[in-house]
Amino acid sequence: MTRQxxxxxALRARYPDVFDRxxxxxxxxxxxIAAAFAVLIYxxxxxxxxxxxxxxxxxxxxxxxxxxxxxxxxxxxxVYLKALGETLSIALLGxxxxxxxxxxxxxxxxxxxxxxxxxxxxxxxxxxxIRGVDTLIWALVWINVVGLGPFAGVLxxxxxxxxxxxxxxxxxxxxxxxxxxxGIRASGGSKxxxxxxxxxxxxxxxxxxxxxxxxxxxxxxxTIIGIVGAGGIGLQLAEQIRVLEWQKVxxxxxxxxxxxxxxxxxxxxxxxxxxxxxxxx
Amino acid sequence: MTTAVSILPEQQLAVxxxxxxxxxxxxxxxxxxxxxIFAAALLLAAIGAEVNLRTLFTYFGNFVSYFDRILTLDSxxxxxxxxxEWLWGWRKWLKMLGETLLISYVGTLxxxxxxxxxxxxxxxxxxxxxxxxxxxxxxxxxxRTVPGIVFALVFVIAFGLGPMAGVLxxxxxxxxxxxxxxxxxxxxxxMKPVEGIRxxxxxxxxxxxxxxxxxxxxxxxxxxxxxxxxxxxxxSVMGFVGAGGIGQELVVAIRKFYYSDVSAILLxxxxxxxxxxxxxxxxxxxxxxxxxxx
Numbered sequence: 001m002t003r004q005x006x007x008x009x010a011l012r013a014r015y016p017d018v019f020d021r022x023x024x025x026x027x028x029x030x031x032x033i034a035a036a037f038a039v040l041i042y043x044x045x046x047x048x049x050x051x052x053x054x055x056x057x058x059x060x061x062x063x064x065x066x067x068x069x070x071x072x073x074x075x076x077x078x079v080y081l082k083a084l085g086e087t088l089s090i091a092l093l094g095x096x097x098x099x100x101x102x103x104x105x106x107x108x109x110x111x112x113x114x115x116x117x118x119x120x121x122x123x124x125x126x127x128x129x130i131r132g133v134d135t136l137i138w139a140l141v142w143i144n145v146v147g148l149g150p151f152a153g154v155l156x157x158x159x160x161x162x163x164x165x166x167x168x169x170x171x172x173x174x175x176x177x178x179x180x181x182x183g184i185r186a187s188g189g190s191k192x193x194x195x196x197x198x199x200x201x202x203x204x205x206x207x208x209x210x211x212x213x214x215x216x217x218x219x220x221x222x223t224i225i226g227i228v229g230a231g232g233i234g235l236q237l238a239e240q241i242r243v244l245e246w247q248k249v250x251x252x253x254x255x256x257x258x259x260x261x262x263x264x265x266x267x268x269x270x271x272x273x274x275x276x277x278x279x280x281x
Numbered sequence: 282m283t284t285a286v287s288i289l290p291e292q293q294l295a296v297x298x299x300x301x302x303x304x305x306x307x308x309x310x311x312x313x314x315x316x317x318i319f320a321a322a323l324l325l326a327a328i329g330a331e332v333n334l335r336t337l338f339t340y341f342g343n344f345v346s347y348f349d350r351i352l353t354l355d356s357x358x359x360x361x362x363x364x365x366e367w368l369w370g371w372r373k374w375l376k377m378l379g380e381t382l383l384i385s386y387v388g389t390l391x392x393x394x395x396x397x398x399x400x401x402x403x404x405x406x407x408x409x410x411x412x413x414x415x416x417x418x419x420x421x422x423x424x425r426t427v428p429g430i431v432f433a434l435v436f437v438i439a440f441g442l443g444p445m446a447g448v449l450x451x452x453x454x455x456x457x458x459x460x461x462x463x464x465x466x467x468x469x470x471x472m473k474p475v476e477g478i479r480x481x482x483x484x485x486x487x488x489x490x491x492x493x494x495x496x497x498x499x500x501x502x503x504x505x506x507x508x509x510x511x512x513x514x515x516x517s518v519m520g521f522v523g524a525g526g527i528g529q530e531l532v533v534a535i536r537k538f539y540y541s542d543v544s545a546i547l548l549x550x551x552x553x554x555x556x557x558x559x560x561x562x563x564x565x566x567x568x569x570x571x572x573x574x575x
Contacts, residue, residue: 036390043387047380047444047525057440064439089326096323132551136430136518140535145344146337150330155337224428228521228532231330238522241434249435257426 068250080236080252084259086150087232090225091218091263094157099211102162106169107195112178123166130163139225150231157218157225165210172206173199208274212267219263223256351544360541368545374530378553380444381526384519385512388448392455393505396421399456400463401489407467407475409485417460425457429515433524444525451512451519459508466500467493502568506561513557517550 012019073080107113109123139156146152181198189197226234233256240248288294352360360367368374399417401407408414429450436446474492483491520528527550534542 040387040390043383046383047387047448049445049448053440053445057436057445060439061436064435085329086331089329092322092326093330093332128555129551132554133547134514134518136521137531137535137547140521140532141347142344144535144538145347146340151332151336154330154332220426220428224430227430227434237431238434241438244438253427253431257423260426 064246067246070247071251071254072247073251074245074248076236076248080233080255083226083231083233083236084255087222087226087234088219088259088263090150090153090157090222090230090232091215094154094222095161095211095215095218097154097158098161098165098214099207101158102165102169103207105162106166106173109166109170110173112174112176112181113195113199127163127166130159131167133160135160135221135225136228139228139230143229148229148231153222153225153230153232156230157221160221161214161218164214168210169203169207172203172210176202205274209271212271212274216260216263216267219260351540351547354541360544367541370530370542370545371549374527374546374549377520377527377530378549381516381519381528382513382553382557384444384447384526385451385509385516388451388516389455389505389509389512391448391452393459393501393508395452395456396459396463397501399460400467401493403460404464404467406470406472407489407493421457421460421464423457424453425461427454429454430518430522433519434522437523442523444519447516447519447524447526450524451515454515455508455512459504462504463497463501466497466504470496499568503565506565510558510561514554517554 105123105127109120109127111120114120135156138159139152142152142155142159146155176199180202181194184194184198222232223234223237226232226236227238229235233252237249237252237256240252289297354360354363354366356363356366399421402409402413402417403421405414408417432450432453433446436449440446440449470493474496475488478488478492516526516528517531518528520526520530521532523529527546531543531546531550533539534546
C-alpha cells in the first residue's frame with residue numbers, strides 16, 4: 001500500500017471557497033450561536049434560575065416521583081372512570097360541534113367559492129383571531145357564562161376548534177379539483193349543485209380525516225381544560241396534585257396516557273378506512 | 282342551434298339504472314349505519330358531559346354580552362374611544378409579555394438541546410443498541426403525551442411558584458415533541474456519508490458529528506423555530522397555574538371580572554402571537570428556502 005502525497009497548496013488554490021472562506025461566512029454561525037447563548041443566559045437570570053433552587057427542586061421532584069410509586073387510585077376508581085368518560089365526551093362533542101359550524105363558514109373563506117377578496121378577508125381574520133386565543137382561555141370565558149362543569153369544556157373546545165377547522169376546511173376546499181365542479185356547471189347545475197355534487201364528494205373524506213385527528217388531539221386538550229374547572233379528568237388531576245396525593249396523581253396520569261393511546265389507535269384505523277391508502281396525512 | 286344527445290334503448294337503460302341504484306343503495310345503507318352509530322355516540326357523550334341546552338339558551342346572551350362587556354370601559358364608553366384608559370397597564374403587561382417570550386425562548390432552547398442529544402439514540406438508523414432506542418423512545422413519548430400544563434402543575438410544587446416551573450415544563454414537553462421530529466429527520470438522512478466516515482475508522486460520535494449533523498441541522502432549526510411559535514402560545518397560559526408569564530394577569534382579570542383588562546390583555550397576546558408567527562415564518566423561509574417549510 002502506498003501513501004499518496006497530497007499537495008495541499010494546489011488543493012487550496014483549486015478550491016478557495018472551501019479553504020479560504022470570507023470572514024463573514026466563517027463568523028456568521030459562531031456569532032449566531034453566541035447571540036442565542038447570551039439571550040439564554042439573560043433569560044435564566046431574569047427568570048430567577050439559580051443552581052441551588054434547581055437542585056432543591058430536583059430533589060423535591062425525586063421525592064415526588066418516589067411517592068408516586070405504585071400508582072393507586074384508592075377508593076375513587078369509579079369517580080375517575082366517570083371523569084375519563086366525561087373527558088372523552090367533551091372531546092367528541094366539542095369537535096363535532098366545531099366541525100358542523102365550521103363547514104359553512106369555511107366555504108366563505110375558500111378562494112374558489114368566494115372569489116371576492118373583500119368578502120373573504122374579514123372571514124379569514126375572524127378565524128385567525130379565534131385561533132389566536134388558547135383553548136384554556138376560552139374555557140375560562142365559558143365558565144363565566146355557563147358555570148363550572150364539563151359543558152363549559154365542550155363549548156370551549158367547540159369555539160377554539162371552530163377557528164382551526166375553518167382554516168383547514170377552506171384549505172381542503174381550495175385544493176379540490178375544479179374539473180368536477182365545471183362538469184356540473186356544464187350540465188346545467190346551479191351553484192349549490194356545484195358544491196353538493198362537485199365539491200363535497202372530494203372534500204368530505206379529507207374533512208372526516210381531519211375531524212378524527214382533532215378528536216384525537218382534543219382528548220389531550222380536554223384533559224387540560226379540566227385544570228381551570230371545566231370538568232373531566234383534568235379537574236381530578238389538578239385537585240389531587242393540590243392535595244399532594246401523589247399515588248392518585250400517577251394513576252390519573254397513567255389513565256390519561258392509556259386513554260390517549262387507545263383513541264390514537266382507534267382513530268388511526270378509522271382514518272385509514274375512510275381516506276384509504278393514498279391520502280393518510 | 283340544435284343538439285342531439287343519443288339515448289340508449291329502454292331495456293339496456295333499465296338494466297344499467299338498476300345496477301346503479303343497487304350500488305348507491307348499498308353505499309347509502311353503510312353511510313346511514315355509520316351515521317347512526319355516530320349519533321348514538323354523540324347522545325351518550327351529551328349525557329356524559331352534562332350538556333344542558335336550556336342552560337345554553339338561557340345563558341347564550343351572556344356569552345355575546347360578555348364580549349360587549351369586555352369591550353366597554355368602566356365609564357361606559359367603548360374601549361377604542363379611549364385607548365390610553367383601555368391599555369392603562371401596558372408597562373406591566375409588556376413586561377409580563379417579555380417574560381412570556383423569555384419563558385418560551387429558554388424552554389424551547391433547553392428542549393431542543395435535550396432533543397438534539399437524545400434523538401440519535403431514538404432514530405432507527407443511528408441508534409447504537411435496540412434496547413437504548415426502546416428506552417429513549419418511550420421516554421420521549423411520555424414527555425410529549427403528558428400535557429405541558431400538567432408538568433407545570435407538578436413543577437410549581439417542586440420548584441415553587443414562578444417562571445422557572447413554566448420554563449422546565451415547556452422544556453420537557455418540547456424535548457418530547459422535538460425528539461420525535463428530529464429522529465424522523467435523521468431516519469430520512471442519507472447513510473452513505475456515514476459509511477464513508479466509518480470506513481476511515483471513526484467512532485460513533487464522529488460518524489454522527491461529521492456525517493449526520495451536517496445533513497440535518499437545517500431541518501432541526503426549522504422545527505425548533507416552529508416549536509418556539511407553539512411554545513409562545515403555551516407560555517401565555519402557563520400563568521394560569523402559577524408558572525409565570527402574562528397568563529397570571531389574564532386569569533386574575535377574568536376571575537375578578539375586570540372586563541376591559543381582559544380584552545386589553547387578550548389583544549396584546551393575540552398581537553404578540555401574530556408577530557411571532559409572521560417573524561418565524563419569514564425567518565424559516567429566509568433560512569431554509571421553500572422546501573423546508575413543511
